[in-house]
Amino acid sequence: MKLSRYFLPLIRENPSEAQIASHRLMLRAGMIRQEAAGIYSWLPLGLRVLDNIERIVAEELDKAGCVRVLMPTLQPTELWKESGRYDAMGKEMLRFKDRSERELLYSPTCEEMIIDIFRSSVKSYKALPLNLYQIQWKFRDEVRPRFGIMRGREFLMKDGYSFHISLDDAKREYSKMYDVYHRIFARLGLVAIAVNADSGAIGGSLSHEFQVIAETGESALYYDKTFDDIRAGKMQMSGEDMRRLYAAADELHVPDKCPVAKENLREARGIEVGHIFLLGRKYTDAMKVDVNGPDGNSVRVEMGTYGIGVSRLAGAIIEAGHDENGIVWPEAVAPFKVGIINLRPGDAKCDAICQQLYDTLQGQGVEVLYDDTDERAGAKFASMDLIGLPWQVVVGPKGAEKGVLEVKNRKSGEKKEMSLEAALKTVKGTE
Ligand code: 5CA
16 A cells, blocks of 8 residues: 555644543554544554454454354344343443334344344254354443543444353353453453453353453453463463463452462453353343253253454554554554655655565565655654554665665564565565
8 A cells, every 4th residue: 555545644743632542542543533422433544453353353263163143233122121131221222213113222232132043043952052253333322431442332342142052061162262262362462361250231150351451441450460470471371270360350359358369469450352251041031042952852041142342452452562652563463564664755766666665565465555655754754653563664765776775673673774685574574
């Protein structure tokens, strides 16, 4: 993509409404634009990141045997009356009527509809276990939307729902999803701590929140300091072992009963990027969901539900990866892998080298943003640092004479002069 043809509305000054780094940087880097309280447009750079996160989440779930569906954002209210949540959800649920005076709502979560889909066609235990998921926009009329897309009213969620003939099998799936979640967050360049949590409005008997440690996080949590070694990469641990370590959300942490000695306990703030729930029969009792069991008798279905805040993750990744100059994207989610800066557009040599770099990388499937604009050098460097692409290749007239260009790694800040061939290898990670 050539910057002169792209849509990247950068903001030079710090927006006054942004209180935390990720919100400030997403606005400044032209990733999002607020349209109403807690409601955002995703501009091209932001959308590329959102798509990358979505793709990684979907790939890992597909690998784990989950099956993707897509349900509507607008839903009739009957199912919610059946489950009892029509009243329980209160003002957080947005309700309205269509032209025929039929009541609709904008789905804040999707247990009711997926259960209706399930019960209308699955009649036998042979189809179980079944784990269905979607990645779809949700609406919750939060009292205090804040921090940009971190706590939005409209937000993108991965919501998964599993169906089982026994509670033991639901527990097995819950453990499996616990491990899958760690894999997903690791691929996104994050270490999340899974804390025992309250299951709130979703319900169920057991739940874990996946928290990314950040000073600006909205949740308070307590955990065994061993997690700090895992986060620092000093130690690796299986999901099973991790589950034995103490970690609890604020509301479940009782100091007198905490099994961890005070000196080994950490208190921190976190961003909740995922939440899994063992539901049991909470919804299947209310909505009478049975299948025929192996012995011919009908069996009440057991469930689990598994959420990931896909749009919130974009903010969490920035909270975990930025410096005073801007965003520092992990490669897996970066909107482009390489930024080319032409310091002298119009100079035949600079133009030719940049074009060759650009064509070669694009031809090899590497995503490139080529700054071919007439901005002054300082502004180009600042913009490229702000948007945080992992690699920058700078082409100027002096270097072009000698046949060298400069390659900068955004994360380490390291800069090196090298030939075009060496630069290609470096940014592709083959050298
Ligand atoms: N049905 C269950 C699991 S699919 C459910 O709705 N769980 S949830 O309420 O915990 O939401 C799942 C995830 O969505 C949360 O862990 C969080 O990362 C994200 N999320 C929730 N509310 C918001 C919000 N207002 N803005 C951005 N992300 C949110």
